[in-house]
């Protein structure tokens with residue numbers, strides 16, 4: 318009796334264990350299949366639109382672009398009639414599929430520390446260079462370089478002689494006290510060289526132009542000795558003078574500077590806010606575009622946009638500014654994707670991504686090459702087209718007209734908020 322009961326219960330136990338296994342295996346199988354399907358769908362459809370006509374057109378385009386059989390303008394003509402009816406309010410085009418996995422990572426890692434008794438090697442002066450974005454890169458990197466050199470940084474000087482001829486100083490654009498305070502745990506920043514240091518200097522500060530994108534060791538080994546000897550160094554044309562790749566904590570410092578320490582002045586933020594509010598009052602969602610279809614950019618790229626002798630002359634004269642610029646084959650550059658997109662190409666791309674003709678666009682840019690003529694096709698694709706000028710009215714005035722950087726910066730402020 319007892320024996321049979323025990324073997325019966327053993328049977329029951331065995332059966333339930335095998336059921337358990339079967340269920341587990343099926344579950345694992347199912348999950349794997351689901352994951353594979355998901356991966357497959359993702360691979361198939363990264364942009365999440367599945368218009369078969371467009372798909373085949375895109376294939377065409379790719380094939381043509383690589384085979385080089387058809388010229389780009391005629392390909393564009395084909396792509397131009399993207400359907401109008403996509404609805405801009407369709408949520409998926411505004412979503413980022415993996416947004417929930419993103420998180421801020423600018424805080425220093427546990428390894429990072431700064432020796433409070435660190436010996437300061439000297440003062441670092443920075444002459445930023447180029448347009449505003451480029452100068453911003455330089456300012457960001459200057460903080461990292463000051464860290465690498467154990468130097469005290471003097472608030473970087475803006476470039477007043479570049480293409481934009483903009484007289485703005487650092488404190489006209491960025492909140493300088495906030496900047497100093499924000500980077501204080503990493504780097505000491507001062508507004509000006511102390512009087513005593515200035516008095517002890519030779520007439521000319523030692524100027525130095527570092528090669529482009531040098532690795533961190535270049536500063537901590539080579540430049541350090543120079544700084545120690547000269548006590549004050551000015552790094553000129555300081556834009557892309559530090560390698561992209563840095564050890565994690567220096568990269569984080571770069572991010573802290575760019576995303577936290579560089580904050581626009583209150584007045585610029587206010588103007589930006591007015592624009593954001595006006596834009597939101599028109600369309601709840603909108604795209605902020607910074608077209609970089611300006612003559613200096615086009616000249617620098619060495620590309621050709623079909624404007625004949627006039628274009629060659631216009632861009633050629635600007636090109637003379639860069640003595641070391643080598644002209645490539647424009648057609649080849651274009652095929653390699655190195656030419657700035659025309660406003661129309663940007664429009665076609667947005668439409669192909671699924672933004673309908675009822676999408677609101679805010680266009681932030683300087684003087685677009687060929688102005689209205691270049692912009693018209695983009696406006697035709699997106700009739701709800703706004704610029705800062707179109708949003709301004711009598712109750713709202715722009716800062717002085719020649720302050721290109723400020724106006725551009727407002728464009729970017731606006732971009733950040735969008």
Ligand SMILES: *[C@@H]1O[C@H](CO)[C@@H](O)[C@H](O)[C@H]1NC(C)=O
Nearest residue numbers: 425426427428429564565566
């Ligand atoms: C922190 O230090 C450890 C040990 O030296 C190293 O393995 C790790 O990569 C460092 N972490 C970061 C973020 O640098």
Ligand SMILES: *[C@@H]1O[C@H](CO)[C@@H](O)[C@H](O)[C@H]1NC(C)=O
Nearest residue numbers: 432435436465466467537541
């Ligand atoms: C900076 O200071 C730290 C701590 O005192 C030191 O370990 C490092 O070698 C110094 N670096 C330079 C480039 O002087």
Ligand SMILES: *[C@@H]1O[C@H](CO)[C@@H](O)[C@H](O)[C@H]1NC(C)=O
Nearest residue numbers: 477483484485486487489720
């Ligand atoms: C920027 O600073 C320089 C030197 O301090 C000064 O002469 C110039 O007027 C300033 N520019 C503006 C726009 O305030």
Ligand SMILES: *[C@@H]1O[C@H](CO)[C@@H](O)[C@H](O)[C@H]1NC(C)=O
Nearest residue numbers: 401402674675676699700701
């Ligand atoms: C978008 O396209 C549709 C269909 O062609 C047209 O009826 C509508 O007026 C367009 N919308 C705008 C804002 O132009």
Ligand SMILES: *[C@@H]1O[C@H](CO)[C@@H](O)[C@H](O)[C@H]1NC(C)=O
Nearest residue numbers: 595598708709710711712713
């Ligand atoms: C300017 O635009 C704002 C916001 O759209 C509006 O409230 C104000 O009445 C406008 N002023 C004029 C003079 O058009």
